[in-house]
Amino acid sequence: MSITAEDFQTVQKYLFEQSGISLASGKEYLVEGRLQTLVHSEGFGDLHDLVVALRANSVNNLGKKVVEALTTNETSFFRDRHPFETLKTAVMPELLKGSSTNKQIQIWSAASSSGQEPYSLAMLLEDSFAWATDWKIHIVASDISEEMLDKCRAGLYTQFEISRGLPAHYLPRFLQREGNQWQVKPKIRDYIDFRYLNLFEEWSGLPRLDIIFMRNVLIYFENDTKKAILEKVLRVLKPGGYLFLGSGETPVGMENRFQPTDFSTSACFKSTPS
Ligand SMILES: C[S@@+](CC[C@H](N)C(=O)[O-])C[C@H]1O[C@@H](n2cnc3c(N)ncnc32)[C@H](O)[C@@H]1O
Structure with a gap:
């Protein structure tokens, strides 16, 4: 009907x-x-x-x-690949060279869907930056969907989900068999706190962030809503912090506050003072 x-x-x-x-x-x-x-x-x-x-x-x-x-929950491990490369080769090395007094790097995966994005971030950090033992690197992952958050917390993925983007050598390292599915190992899950957060409401309880992945969610909003969300991003992102959007997404209406980086294949922007 x-x-x-x-x-x-x-x-x-x-x-x-x-x-x-x-x-x-x-x-x-x-x-x-x-x-x-x-x-x-x-x-x-x-x-x-x-x-x-x-x-x-x-x-x-x-x-x-x-x-x-x-809501559309489409996602995959290491989706679009390039943002993760940029994080590994440019953004993380820059932050780790910095003189942060408390030696903390806070990352937010906003709109994390079923968890592949924050788990990809955690696996990459464990693979490439586990040597930075004097730094505390932490990920907050959030979504509006409690159903998706339950899936995130369970960390269970089918073979089909695994086959979409997870590098083959990461499978035995970071996941273990659980029945006919794969479960993310505690070492990787420990990087992440999952929580409910509606981007359209007031945000509370977020730490000051160095990096925000807000990918493939702004596309569902009108320009006024996008701008209001990006204004809130500026309140939680440290000056000079990095915002990753989905490929082809831009900080509509806030271009003066988010400088495109020269990492040309990633939609990666650096926040600038007003
Ligand atoms: C297409 S997925 C993107 C997942 C992941 N960021 C990626 O790029 O693969 C969009 C997600 O945005 C979430 N979402 C939609 N509206 C939201 C809102 N107002 N606040 C928080 N999350 C929202 C949906 O629940 C969905 O999980």
Whole structure:
């Protein structure tokens, strides 16, 4: 059954208010497809019944489940490769040469989806910078989806997920067999704290960051929302800190505060004073 224009607008408005995600007209097919599973699992007769319950806020946690169903969680290990190369060959060596008095490097994987991005970062750090024993290197990974965060914390991946981007020699080093899946070893998991954070709300409890990976999430927001998020990035990123966006993404409306680096194949930007 096709979604009515009124029901689509209800979902559009709800999603925006809860997450900042902008669902353009023409995406009716996406709402129909993604909410179908929820219609069945929550025992609704059809999509319209679900939207009525959403409007009336009459079913516990329904709103959260709708938002989760409508977010795109596509990710993979070492996605796009180049940002990780840049981190390894340029950014980390520069930071480790610096004169930070407390010898800490704080990294944030914002919108970490099912965890492949923060685990890729942790594996890279363990592989290339384990020698920096007098430094404390820490990763915060966050997402709006509790379902994704559960997957992150479990650190369990199928063979198919492993085959998407994980270097072959990392498999025995950093993961172990768990039934018919692979689980990230505690040594790698210990680098990361996973937590809920909605980029569209106020951010609290983040450390001052040296590096932010905010990749493939700003694309879901309108320009005003992107700008508001990038303004918040400047409040938590140290001056001269690095922001990695998805390939092809740019700091829209904030170009004067994020200088493109000369690491040409990565969407990597250095924060500059106002
Ligand atoms: C396409 S994935 C990107 C994953 C990873 N950063 C990458 O590049 O592979 C987008 C993620 O953004 C999350 N997301 C969407 N809106 C969000 C919001 N308002 N706050 C935090 N996370 C959000 C989704 O739940 C999803 O996991």
